[in-house]
Amino acid sequence: MDSFGRKIDYLRISVTDRCNERCLYCMPEGYKGWERKTDHLTAEEIVRVVRVAAGLGFRKFRLTGGEPLVRGDVPEIIRTITAIPGVESVGLSTNGTKLAALAGILHAAGLRTANVSLDALDPEIYRRITGGNLDAVLAGIRAALAAGFERVKLNCVLMRGVNEQELWPLALFAAEHGLPLRFIELMPLTRTDVLTEKNFLPIGDAMRLLSQHDELIPQPDCRLGHGPARYYQLKKTGALVGFIGAMTNLHFCETCNKMRLTADGKIRPCLGDHGEIDLRAALRNNDDDESLRKIFLEALRLKPLDHQFRGQYQPLRPMTAIGG
Ligand code: SAM
Numbered sequence: 001m002d003s004f005g006r007k008i009d010y011l012r013i014s015v016t017d018r019c020n021e022r023c024l025y026c027m028p029e030g031y032k033g034w035e036r037k038t039d040h041l042t043a044e045e046i047v048r049v050v051r052v053a054a055g056l057g058f059r060k061f062r063l064t065g066g067e068p069l070v071r072g073d074v075p076e077i078i079r080t081i082t083a084i085p086g087v088e089s090v091g092l093s094t095n096g097t098k099l100a101a102l103a104g105i106l107h108a109a110g111l112r113t114a115n116v117s118l119d120a121l122d123p124e125i126y127r128r129i130t131g132g133n134l135d136a137v138l139a140g141i142r143a144a145l146a147a148g149f150e151r152v153k154l155n156c157v158l159m160r161g162v163n164e165q166e167l168w169p170l171a172l173f174a175a176e177h178g179l180p181l182r183f184i185e186l187m188p189l190t191r192t193d194v195l196t197e198k199n200f201l202p203i204g205d206a207m208r209l210l211s212q213h214d215e216l217i218p219q220p221d222c223r224l225g226h227g228p229a230r231y232y233q234l235k236k237t238g239a240l241v242g243f244i245g246a247m248t249n250l251h252f253c254e255t256c257n258k259m260r261l262t263a264d265g266k267i268r269p270c271l272g273d274h275g276e277i278d279l280r281a282a283l284r285n286n287d288d289d290e291s292l293r294k295i296f297l298e299a300l301r302l303k304p305l306d307h308q309f310r311g312q313y314q315p316l317r318p319m320t321a322i323g324g
């Protein structure tokens with residue numbers, strides 16, 4: 001439990017700050033602040049952190065980045081951590097570009113769920129947002145389904161004037177394939193010219209846009225995974241759509257259940273607060289598990305009540321360097 005009585009049992013682990021895409025909202029153009037490879041936690045270090053965290057009561061883990069699948073040892077990390085006592089679920093967040101090649105291997109390693117970013121179905125708009133190739137992502141989604149993943153969720157970051165016309169096609173795609181789709185408000189974690197009022201599309205507006213096509217039926221009891229989305233079902237199409245309103249939902253942090261581990265080994269108690277505590281030095285110093293537990297508990301003590309995004313928040317690191 002943190003100082004505010006919230007049960008914190010979800011750890012999102014960034015395995016790399018590198019990525020093969022360049023999303024507007026995540027990686028500033030010309031970004032040069034990469035960690036050195038040697039500064040990234042090794043697979044063994046990540047596994048040790050998971051073991052300690054599971055011993056403390058963390059139950060849900062997610063590998064993310066940057067793009068986790070640019071790192072070759074992710075299947076091995078998954079295979080090892082899914083077997084750790086206390087670990088109840090292991091998920092992966094990915095841009096999907098490498099899933100076509102890796103879905104079978106990841107499934108064999110024990111992965112059963114993945115979240116795939118999909119901000120547009122128009123290839124040009126997709127490229128404009130991410131710099132990447134939509135076909136590779138669609139092939140990745142198909143491969144994950146064919147490999148037998150139990151759940152593949154889609155994530156779409158809302159940007160006015162960039163992908164608002166894509167919301168309905170995405171909902172149709174989600175319905176067609178039976179995949180839950182979450183719409184995420186843009187958070188201030190990239191270069192500031194992307195973060196203008198003009199670009200910001202609140203979840204309320206996204207709901208209004210969708211309701212021009214179909215009725216949104218609230219699903220207050222729907223829990224898919226461990227995130228903060230509020231779900232609705234579209235009446236005619238049947239699509240399950242979730243909304244993550246970190247900026248406009250003033251109660252957003254009340255149900256927070258997570259902390260983050262950055263690729264360079266810092267525990268970050270809150271995505272929207274600069275505070276971080278270093279774990280890597282203790283890992284590389286071969287400190288005992290008790291010392292690692294103390295660092296986790298200190299991070300838990302420092303976990304703030306709310307994120308700081310609504311003030312004049314200026315990111316010290318972009319999303320890609322924190323871990324989404
Ligand atoms: N590369 C993977 C991917 O794209 O899913 C995993 C890392 S990414 C940082 C994790 C999630 O964070 C993605 O769904 C992405 O869309 C979201 N994200 C990145 N920057 C964001 C921002 N500034 N505001 C809101 N969501 C953001």
Ligand code: SF4
Nearest residue numbers: 019021023026066095
């Ligand atoms: Fe890469 Fe994911 Fe960030 Fe896009 S959102 S730049 S795919 S890490």
